[in-house]
Amino acid sequence: MKGFCNLARLSAVAGSLMVLPLLSGCGDNNPTTAPVSGTVTFNGEPLQAGTVIFTPKAGGPPAYGEIQSDGTYALTTFEDGDGAVPGSHGVAVSAVEFKNPDLPVATTVIPMKYSSEQTSGLTAEVAEQDMNVVDLEL
Numbered sequence: 001m002k003g004f005c006n007l008a009r010l011s012a013v014a015g016s017l018m019v020l021p022l023l024s025g026c027g028d029n030n031p032t033t034a035p036v037s038g039t040v041t042f043n044g045e046p047l048q049a050g051t052v053i054f055t056p057k058a059g060g061p062p063a064y065g066e067i068q069s070d071g072t073y074a075l076t077t078f079e080d081g082d083g084a085v086p087g088s089h090g091v092a093v094s095a096v097e098f099k100n101p102d103l104p105v106a107t108t109v110i111p112m113k114y115s116s117e118q119t120s121g122l123t124a125e126v127a128e129q130d131m132n133v134v135d136l137e138l
Contacts, residue, residue, distance in 0.1 A: 031060055034126055035083040037074040038134040040093060042110050046071025050095030050109070052136065054124060055117045057088040067095065086128045090117025093136060110138055 036054065040047040050067040054075060063084035065073035075084050094115045096106035113119045124134045 030078050031085050032128065033063070033077050033083040034086050034128050034132055035074070035081065035130065036063065036124075036126055036132040036134055037065075037072065038136060039071045040067050040073060040136045040138065041071060042095075042138040047093070047095055047110070047138070049097070050093060053092045053094075053117070054084045054089040054126070055092070056085050057090060060085045060087075063089075067093075083132070084126045086126045089124045089126060090120070091122035091124050091134075091136065092117045092120050093122070093138065114138055 040050070040052060047067050048069050048071065052065045052067060052073045052075070054063045056062070061077050063075040063077040065075040067073045074081050076082060077084055092115055093110065095109040097109055098104070098106055108115075114122070122136060124132075126132050126134075
């Protein structure tokens with residue numbers, strides 16, 4: 001029985017040691033990103049709230065940004081404001097409002113087709129450069 005306990009302890013330690021390199025290297029192997037910002041307009045007017053999502057067509061981590069009250073956004077993938085992975089992206093935009101603060105019912109501000117990169121018709125190219133400006137006209 002004592003040998004079984006030692007074997008179980010050894011297995012637990014070995015398993016922990018195998019996971020440790022995965023945890024310690026999480027931030028070191030991230031793909032390169034490039035800053036992306038822009039303005040979102042709907043019917044010619046700045047969208048005052050919502051979210052923009054860039055999804056790489058070749059695969060990889062998506063980037064997202066919150067739309068500010070003036071319609072501007074800046075994308076984040078790993079760290080605040082770091083941008084998106086370079087390449088071609090499908091783009092989605094979602095914007096909802098809560099007309100009654102007492103009810104958790106949201107109303108969409110823009111057509112639902114924009115909420116998915118498959119149906120939005122929006123695309124963007126992100127280049128490896130200092131700043132990419134991608135304005136989105138809905």
